[in-house]
Amino acid sequence: MSSAPAAALTNQHTRRNVTTIVSIVLLALMTLLVVAPLLILFRTSLAPSGELPFESGTYSPDNYIEAVTNPRLLEIVLNTLQYALGSVTIGVLLAFGIAWLVERTDLPGKALVRTLMYSWMAIPPVVLAFGWILLGNPGNGIINVVVRALFGVEGVAFTIYSMSSMIVITGLAIAPTAFSMIAGLLRNMDPQLESAGAVHGASGLGVFRTVTLPLLVPGLMSVGILLFMAMIQAFDLPLVIGLTAKVQVLSTQIFLLANSDISRPDYSLTATFGTFFLVLAAVLMTVYFRVVRLGERFRVVTGKAFRPSKRPLGAWKLPAAVMVGLYFTIMLLPFLVLLWTSFQPFYAIPSWEALSRFTLQNYASVFKERQITRALFNTIILILFSATIVMVLSVMIAWIAVRTKTRVSRALELVSFAPMAIPPVVLAIAILLIYLRTPLYGTIWLIILAHVTAYIAYGTRTMHAALLQIHKELESAALISGAGWFTMLRRVIFPLLLPHILNGWLWVAGHSARDITFPLFLITATNVVAASELYVLWTTPEIPKSSALAIVLVAGLLMLVVPVQIFTSRLELGRSSKSSA
Amino acid sequence: MLRLENLNKYYPPTGEVGAGAMPAPALTDVSLDIAQGEFFTLLGPSGCGKTTTLQCIAGLEHPGTGRITMGDRVVFDSDPGILVPPNKRGLGMVFQSYAIWPHMTVYENVAFPLQHGPRKLPSSTVRTKVQAALERVMLQDYVDRPAPYLSGGQQQRVALARALVSEPSIILLDEPLSNLDAKLRDAMRVELRDLVKALGITTIYVTHDQTEALSMSDRIALMNKGRVVQLGTPEDLYLRPKSAFVAEFVGRSNIIQGKVEQVGVDGRGVVNTAFGPLSCPLPATAQQGQTAELMVRPHGVEILPAGAEAKGANVFAATVGRTSFLGEFFDIELVSADGAIVRVFGSPYQRHETGTAVAFRLPEDRCLVLACRS
Numbered sequence: 001m002s003s004a005p006a007a008a009l010t011n012q013h014t015r016r017n018v019t020t021i022v023s024i025v026l027l028a029l030m031t032l033l034v035v036a037p038l039l040i041l042f043r044t045s046l047a048p049s050g051e052l053p054f055e056s057g058t059y060s061p062d063n064y065i066e067a068v069t070n071p072r073l074l075e076i077v078l079n080t081l082q083y084a085l086g087s088v089t090i091g092v093l094l095a096f097g098i099a100w101l102v103e104r105t106d107l108p109g110k111a112l113v114r115t116l117m118y119s120w121m122a123i124p125p126v127v128l129a130f131g132w133i134l135l136g137n138p139g140n141g142i143i144n145v146v147v148r149a150l151f152g153v154e155g156v157a158f159t160i161y162s163m164s165s166m167i168v169i170t171g172l173a174i175a176p177t178a179f180s181m182i183a184g185l186l187r188n189m190d191p192q193l194e195s196a197g198a199v200h201g202a203s204g205l206g207v208f209r210t211v212t213l214p215l216l217v218p219g220l221m222s223v224g225i226l227l228f229m230a231m232i233q234a235f236d237l238p239l240v241i242g243l244t245a246k247v248q249v250l251s252t253q254i255f256l257l258a259n260s261d262i263s264r265p266d267y268s269l270t271a272t273f274g275t276f277f278l279v280l281a282a283v284l285m286t287v288y289f290r291v292v293r294l295g296e297r298f299r300v301v302t303g304k305a306f307r308p309s310k311r312p313l314g315a316w317k318l319p320a321a322v323m324v325g326l327y328f329t330i331m332l333l334p335f336l337v338l339l340w341t342s343f344q345p346f347y348a349i350p351s352w353e354a355l356s357r358f359t360l361q362n363y364a365s366v367f368k369e370r371q372i373t374r375a376l377f378n379t380i381i382l383i384l385f386s387a388t389i390v391m392v393l394s395v396m397i398a399w400i401a402v403r404t405k406t407r408v409s410r411a412l413e414l415v416s417f418a419p420m421a422i423p424p425v426v427l428a429i430a431i432l433l434i435y436l437r438t439p440l441y442g443t444i445w446l447i448i449l450a451h452v453t454a455y456i457a458y459g460t461r462t463m464h465a466a467l468l469q470i471h472k473e474l475e476s477a478a479l480i481s482g483a484g485w486f487t488m489l490r491r492v493i494f495p496l497l498l499p500h501i502l503n504g505w506l507w508v509a510g511h512s513a514r515d516i517t518f519p520l521f522l523i524t525a526t527n528v529v530a531a532s533e534l535y536v537l538w539t540t541p542e543i544p545k546s547s548a549l550a551i552v553l554v555a556g557l558l559m560l561v562v563p564v565q566i567f568t569s570r571l572e573l574g575r576s577s578k579s580s581a
Numbered sequence: 582m583l584r585l586e587n588l589n590k591y592y593p594p595t596g597e598v599g600a601g602a603m604p605a606p607a608l609t610d611v612s613l614d615i616a617q618g619e620f621f622t623l624l625g626p627s628g629c630g631k632t633t634t635l636q637c638i639a640g641l642e643h644p645g646t647g648r649i650t651m652g653d654r655v656v657f658d659s660d661p662g663i664l665v666p667p668n669k670r671g672l673g674m675v676f677q678s679y680a681i682w683p684h685m686t687v688y689e690n691v692a693f694p695l696q697h698g699p700r701k702l703p704s705s706t707v708r709t710k711v712q713a714a715l716e717r718v719m720l721q722d723y724v725d726r727p728a729p730y731l732s733g734g735q736q737q738r739v740a741l742a743r744a745l746v747s748e749p750s751i752i753l754l755d756e757p758l759s760n761l762d763a764k765l766r767d768a769m770r771v772e773l774r775d776l777v778k779a780l781g782i783t784t785i786y787v788t789h790d791q792t793e794a795l796s797m798s799d800r801i802a803l804m805n806k807g808r809v810v811q812l813g814t815p816e817d818l819y820l821r822p823k824s825a826f827v828a829e830f831v832g833r834s835n836i837i838q839g840k841v842e843q844v845g846v847d848g849r850g851v852v853n854t855a856f857g858p859l860s861c862p863l864p865a866t867a868q869q870g871q872t873a874e875l876m877v878r879p880h881g882v883e884i885l886p887a888g889a890e891a892k893g894a895n896v897f898a899a900t901v902g903r904t905s906f907l908g909e910f911f912d913i914e915l916v917s918a919d920g921a922i923v924r925v926f927g928s929p930y931q932r933h934e935t936g937t938a939v940a941f942r943l944p945e946d947r948c949l950v951l952a953c954r955s
Contacts, residue, residue: 473680482698
């Protein structure tokens with residue numbers, strides 16, 4: 001028998017059942033969410049200036065010619081690269097240092113360090129940025145005032161409004177994210193590989209240099225590139241700090257084009273810049289996959305249970321603990337300034353005199369003013385719906401990708417992963433262009449739709465990894481017992497994945513609450529959320545009220561993140577101890 | 582009761598291999614007819630297609646072509662394109678990993694087929710049926726225990742109770758004993774067979790362990806490379822293997838090459854071997870001058886008492902080679918003058934020193950000619 005009819009035989013009986021129907025429906029939905037906006041974006045970039053995609057009948061390359069010949073384009077791209085490279089270098093080095101101390105040495109207070117790092121998800125970067133502006137603005141920033149008083153110097157000692165400050169602050173802010181990834185790398189490394197180096201004669205430093213580091217390099221590279229990609233796309237810190245500093249990156253440039261103060265927004269040129277941005281991100285994505293595939297060859301995650309060896313720090317214990325403490329103090333400073341300001345009628349340097357003006361008025365406004373309460377209510381709707389929808393879709397998409405190997409499932413996997421390479425500002429513009437003339441525009445549901453699109457890649461990726469650990473026979477047993485596909489999902493897959501689902505839900509909820517990209521691009525009077533209201537108040541400027549809202553937002557997120565995280569770690573702990581019993 | 586007709590299946594070539602690569606056949610013309618209440622075993626080395634066959638019966642995988650009938654119900658037929666999904670086939674199954682859901686209690690695990698199966702039963706009925714199923718596997722005291730708190734043997738019983746609770750007419754067992762320790766495995770072999778036989782359920786059992794297959798089955802289908810190479814009772818397979826593969830897979834054997842010297846009229850003849858002329862039954866097609874492949878089990882060889890002369894029919898002289906004591910028997914190699922080796926399992930009470938001369942007999946009816954070739 002020749003191979004062609006043989007292959008046809010196996011494909012002949014592809015199951016035409018529930019899973020096939022579900023995967024087709026999901027593929028259609030994901031295509032509508034992910035692919036359609038990009039097509040509209042591309043179409044708009046070819047439309048004459050000032051025309052909307054659905055109204056224009058002409059195609060012209062004018063926008064591309066204008067963008068490419070604009071000397072500012074090169075400057076903006078270079079700024080973007082410099083910003084991303086600088087902040088990622090700082091963030092990864094910082095995170096590697098702390099992660100190594102926590103995972104591989106006898107540093108005291110490890111549990112506290114881990115908890116602080118993971119809880120940092122609850123702090124929106126804009127909030128941090130606002131805190132830093134209060135600390136370091138060249139006029140009445142606390143650092144400048146203190147330096148002037150101490151040394152009697154005049155003028156500006158330190159300014160937040162510069163590229164280098166922006167890089168340092170972003171580096172500090174992404175360190176917790178980098179920490180969670182790098183800690184995992186270090187924890188999963190078999191210490192026997194290092195012991196083998198030591199037994200065969202290498203010194204402590206020698207083992208680190210010749211064994212540990214080379215083994216970690218591929219992992220660190222992929223973490224670095226992933227964060228680099230995220231920072232190329234970053235919008236919040238460049239917006240809040242970079243605009244005043246007159247340092248523009250691609251994302252802020254696109255925002256300025258779409259939200260011009262002086263003229264009608266030029267959507268065509270915006271879409272053109274967006275297309276450029278998309279291409280840049282896609283190139284980085286390809287590089288990322290190359291590196292990851294390279295890293296597979298060095299995989300040191302063996303799946304065996306082992307306890308990584310802990311190196312005693314000895315005399316270095318105290319200095320190491322102080323350094324880690326210093327990092328957290330620096331991280332806490334902006335937050336403390338905001339807390340102080342939220343109890344003041346107007347912004348003032350901390351002093352006894354200022355303390356006498358202590359007031360709760362700002363908090364009263366946060367819970368009384370209609371605009372702000374609406375923003376808070378919208379935020380609750382936003383995070384509940386986007387996180388839940390993302391996780392429900394992710395479990396189904398990941399299941400189909402892992403368990404069925406059809407062309408539909410591969411397409412589904414690809415389309416749901418694509419948003420990873422779409423910068424949020426680009427997606428925001430594309431969604432704006434599609435829905436501008438629909439009743440959905442101006443509602444909170446449009447932001448939910450945007451967040452579902454933006455975060456589905458994260459959701460499917462984590463669920464994919466979690467599902468691989470579930471033995472297929474657990475599912476087969478349910479089917480043999482007479483359960484249908486949905487019953488199997490509900491009674492077997494969902495409960496088994498619950499800790500992972502909750503963690504993923506938390507991540508999406510946290511990111512949905514802190515994101516200002518989509519809320520700002522899609523903002524109207526009715527769909528304002530806490531993050532966008534924060535920005536609006538700040539730029540009004542109503543600094544104390546904005547600070548109070550920031551504190552309320554962070555407190556609310558902490559109240560969500562901490563209990564759920566405790567619950568899931570208990571759930572995981574309970575299951576693993578039971579199965580080893 | 583259960584009929585498989587001409588099942589064929591090819592795995593599509595994996596992505597790494599070029600598109601023109603020939604897909605490896607997973608099943609080739611597998612046809613079986615299994616009777617009501619039969620304990621039927623699919624035996625074979627890993628990758629022989631036994632698990633694929635079981636998965637096809639379960640509906641978890643699908644053959645490329647062929648037909649599967651359960652009772653008078655066709656559950657798979659490639660020609661009109663009939664395909665009954667696994668949850669509509671009404672089967673019981675015990676998986677290799679047991680597949681006990683770790684987030685449920687013993688009760689919830691066993692009750693699952695009754696609660697989510699095709700017939701939704703009232704909860705009082707469910708309770709009595711689960712209770713009965715757990716009593717059958719002697720786990721009635723573990724009803725509310727969370728599944729991860731069970732030992733391997735207990736998990737295996739839960740899996741069995743879950744497979745039996747909906748009273749299926751066919752139960753599928755996928756290497757259910759392979760994860761148990763040796764002692765427990767011996768006990769469970771007997772218990773498992775008694776249980777399914779008492780209930781009169783048709784049982785399809787997959788294993789790579791010949792001891793399990795021989796001790797438990799009514800009939801065995803030995804598979805290799807996607808084909809059924811021999812189908813028969815345990816005695817058929819052990820005593821009358823049709824090929825060297827079967828002989829060597831089911832128990833240990835001596836394969837002796839020789840030349841047909843003489844073909845008798847009564848179906849017997851003489852084959853010239855390295856040890857000397859050997860008289861044995863010959864197949865009807867055997868002709869003088871052909872090369873013959875003979876098989877004799879190590880248990881079938883008789884070592885004559887010390888001092889006996891190497892005289893008489895099928896008695897040969899040899900030197901004792903390497904020996905090893907296995908407790909239940911002595912594993913002895915006998916070496917002929919020109920270096921040919923016969924393996925013998927002798928009595929553990931009788932020691933043979935390496936280097937001593939012995940005489941041994943290959944009893945005529947224990948020598949089986951597997952093949953004659955020109």
